[in-house]
Each structure stands twice: as structure tokens, then as C-alpha cells.
Amino acid sequence: MHATRTAQNIGLDAVLTDLGAGRGRFRPASLRNIAMTGPYMHDGRFATLRQVIGHYTENMIKTPDITSLFVGSGQLCCDLYHPRLREDQKLDLEAFLHALTDQTVLTDPRWSDPFPQ
Secondary structure, three states: OOOOOOOEOOOOOOOOOOOEOOOOEEOOOOOOOHHHOOOEOOOOOEOOHHHHHHHHHHHOOOOOOOOHHHEOOOOOOOOEOOOOOOHHHHHHHHHHHHHOOOHHHHHOHHHOOOOOO
């Protein structure tokens, strides 16, 4: 798999109520400072990174328009690709995502609120 920033359908909903960029596709967010940008997904349905990890490892819904990155090779099955992560691996992944937070940028006055109360 390779990273992409184009709009993708990541199996959030079986019935689309928000078409996004078309067919339930949304542009993925940057991972920079991801721990500081919740709630997550286009509609804020996940409050924590742990819930996002749960979506990708257990809860994606196979739809006709899901991105091919999550579909099996077709040789053995056509099911979705869910990375099988142990609990310690999920904790490691969450810690890694937190490590992508740039404290320097977050505390630099140049990037502070231009409209302080």
C-alpha cells in the first residue's frame, strides 16, 4: 500500500448519507499533530484515536465504492483487509500517532489565535 491524499471511501457507512467528494469519498487528513485534531472523520464520529484504530482494524464496512487499498487480492477471498493487531500493537500504534505531535508548532506564538478573547 502507498499513502494517498486523494479522496477515498474508507468503509464508514453501509448507506451513504454524506456523499463527500462523491460515492462517500473524503480526503484523508494529515497525520501531523493528529492527536490534537479530534474529533475524527469528516463528521466527528470518533472522539479518540483509539476509536479510529478500531474502525480500521475491526469495523470497516465493505461497500461497492470502498477504496481498493482495503480490498483483498481476490485470489483467496474478496473480504476487506483488516490488519489483525494485538492489544499491545494497537497501543504502540496510538503512541506512534501521538509522537507525530509537534510541540514547537503548538506553542509558537506565531501560530497562536489571531483573535484572542
